[in-house]
Amino acid sequence: MNYQYPLDETWSTEEIVDVINFFQMVEKAYESGVNRDDLLITYTKFKQIVPSKSEEKKLCGTFEKSSGYSPYRTVKKARELERDSKLRM
Template identity: 60%
Template sequence: MSYSYPIDETWSQQEIVDVVNFFNLIEQAYENQVRRDDIIALYRRFKEIVPSKSEEKQLFATFTKASGYAPYPVVKQARNPEVKNIRM
């Protein structure tokens, strides 16, 4: 991995850890498979830290540009209650 995660320096250490965990799970959805419930739980925590939709879009775009992995399709698929596991 030769890129860094988009973070805000005003976040607490725990918030940074939680956002990094969320983006790490997005990577895993593309590289392997993840549980829907895990994505939902980490996305909810992400939204507590980043409640603004515009800031979310900006962070998602920065992450996608750096990594090649798009968070939005993973979150969108996780919103389907019939899906148990996600693999992109």
């Protein structure tokens, strides 16, 4: 991993941990696969911290540009799968 997670310095430590957990789940979806429900739970926590669609697009775009992993496509695919499915990008 040769990139940094896009973070906001105004977030609390707990919020930073939740945002990092979401980005790590996206990474795992590409690298080894994750449980669909676990990914969507971390996305829900992420959205509580980043409710603005424009801010979400900015953060996810920055993450995708630096890592090559698309949070948007990952969440979209997860929503198309059935419960308890394994998600692999």
